Amino acid sequence: MISIRSSFGRDVRWGMSEQTENPALAELLDSIEDRRTRRKVHKLLHFGEEAVRSLGELDAALYLREDGEDQLQIVADAVMSHVRRLLEYLGMVAAEGEAGADAGPAELRVEFPDGDSLGGRSTDGAQPAGPPVRKSMRDMVARRQQTDDDKWRALTAEMDTLQFALGSEIKEFDRRFSEALHDDRKDQALTDLNDATTSLMDGVFAVMTSVYECFLGYAEPERMIPGHRDTLGKALAVRRALADLRREVREHNRAIQNRESSPLVLETSYRLVVQCLFSFVEGDSFLYLRSDTRKEFHNFCELLSQGDPARSRRECEGFDKYLDSLAFVSQRGVLIKHDTDLRAKIVEELDRALRYAALLPEIVCDVIEQAFVQGERLFGLNDQIDAVVNKWSSLSPDQRNDFDEVIAMARLLRDVAQPAAAPAPPADGDFF
Numbered sequence: 001m002i003s004i005r006s007s008f009g010r011d012v013r014w015g016m017s018e019q020t021e022n023p024a025l026a027e028l029l030d031s032i033e034d035r036r037t038r039r040k041v042h043k044l045l046h047f048g049e050e051a052v053r054s055l056g057e058l059d060a061a062l063y064l065r066e067d068g069e070d071q072l073q074i075v076a077d078a079v080m081s082h083v084r085r086l087l088e089y090l091g092m093v094a095a096e097g098e099a100g101a102d103a104g105p106a107e108l109r110v111e112f113p114d115g116d117s118l119g120g121r122s123t124d125g126a127q128p129a130g131p132p133v134r135k136s137m138r139d140m141v142a143r144r145q146q147t148d149d150d151k152w153r154a155l156t157a158e159m160d161t162l163q164f165a166l167g168s169e170i171k172e173f174d175r176r177f178s179e180a181l182h183d184d185r186k187d188q189a190l191t192d193l194n195d196a197t198t199s200l201m202d203g204v205f206a207v208m209t210s211v212y213e214c215f216l217g218y219a220e221p222e223r224m225i226p227g228h229r230d231t232l233g234k235a236l237a238v239r240r241a242l243a244d245l246r247r248e249v250r251e252h253n254r255a256i257q258n259r260e261s262s263p264l265v266l267e268t269s270y271r272l273v274v275q276c277l278f279s280f281v282e283g284d285s286f287l288y289l290r291s292d293t294r295k296e297f298h299n300f301c302e303l304l305s306q307g308d309p310a311r312s313r314r315e316c317e318g319f320d321k322y323l324d325s326l327a328f329v330s331q332r333g334v335l336i337k338h339d340t341d342l343r344a345k346i347v348e349e350l351d352r353a354l355r356y357a358a359l360l361p362e363i364v365c366d367v368i369e370q371a372f373v374q375g376e377r378l379f380g381l382n383d384q385i386d387a388v389v390n391k392w393s394s395l396s397p398d399q400r401n402d403f404d405e406v407i408a409m410a411r412l413l414r415d416v417a418q419p420a421a422a423p424a425p426p427a428d429g430d431f432f
Helices: 023-030 035-056 058-062 072-096 137-144 148-182 186-216 231-257 263-281 284-288 291-305 313-331 333-355 361-378 383-394 403-416
Strands: 002-005 011-014
Touching (some): 023 035, 035 072, 035 148, 058 186, 072 186, 148 186, 186 231, 231 313, 263 284, 263 291, 291 313, 333 403, 361 383, 361 403, 383 403
Antiparallel strands (some): 002 011
């Protein structure tokens, strides 16, 4: 195992991660009575977890090592090796169900949830799918009444499709990556590696989601591999972290730009800007950004850490404006679909709740509370939604039991959550 320490003190490990307790995996395995099937499922999920962890450590291999970007081929081989191992096992699993399977590649409808990368384009041109959701209670009960053999056979049929999709993704990456290196286009090779990593991560999550759905009847991606997120999860985490950083920096920068601020206020505000910046860079969400964006943050770290309030007013203003420019994070395809669908759902549920508020107050209050839980997933989309969500979070238990207060908050959330026209994706590529 190689231990790498970045210039900002982060200790990152490149290699096999230590085993962590996984309650979701334990629940799944406990539901399988047949020992042979349980071993095969465990092995499949183990390969999936190793692939996700390897793909997630691309940043440590490339950007946190001084010579990382000079060893692109070595890094790519190391990161992709676990995905190739998973793909090989998927082929073995799929072979078990080939006898009764008539579907071929022409009928594939695989949709990874990343709308901007290679993996986001499904094999039949369909639009990217949204995040996995729980199946209905009827489906879950029906699935649990099946035998382990029935569930495994259903899984092998799905694995044939997923194996073809992942194999096509890796094959396309190999071609593009090889051509870029052969032509000495390192920046293009880096882009290809980043894009393939993003879409393959979603593909591996799709494989694991299928396993959970086949045997449990539902899947919760955030619990399948603790500490790892799919593309949508990363996008939501980055947007929230950037929104928090932007608001903090904006508040402190106002005092720095105010010529009437006292020396003590200037010094304190400047120190807090630098502290907020370094806290963000040391956070997990920072590693979800693309390498060029991370380099911009590193440049601001070096610039502001060597400055002072009197001489660095312009630099603080520049950093504030730079954070404003990153609002286009919400224009990524996977977030556009998520935000559009979720805003429509929130508005629909709140409209219905407000219509029946006088008749079913207790039920309506529960619906409103759930709407605000969903509203948390929109945090960072715009200041209006953030203000309402923050106001709800600040309410005391007594205020949340005040029916008039809850209804007033529901109207506010419904008004600010009204779906807007979807913006066009940025022309200069992905944000992550």
